[in-house]
Amino acid sequence: MDVSNRELTKLLDKTDQAFKQLMQEPGSIALNSAYESAKQELDFYLCNMREDLKKRYKDF
Structure with missing residues (x-):
């Protein structure tokens, strides 16, 4: 796997994990912020x- 694929x-994975955590606690401001940050990255x-x-x- 090349570098870009690893990144x-x-x-x-980071976005997926943040989403799963947010679904466990949908009202969490910290988890919502982490998910939004992961999506932005x-x-x-x-x-x-x-x-x-x-x-x-x-x-081409």
């Missing part, structure tokens, strides 16, 4: 990945 896997990573792919394959 993506890590971020997906994942979104940022995916946005960067998309931009890199656009640059790499713009001539």
Whole structure:
């Protein structure tokens, strides 16, 4: 597995775990914040990945 796939896997796992914890305590402000933070990290990573792919394959 290359570095980007490991990072993506890590971020997906983090988001999934944060969501599962939030579902156990839906009213928790701290868990909601952790989930939102994990989603934001994942979104940022995916946005960067998309931009890199656009640059790499713009001539195809």
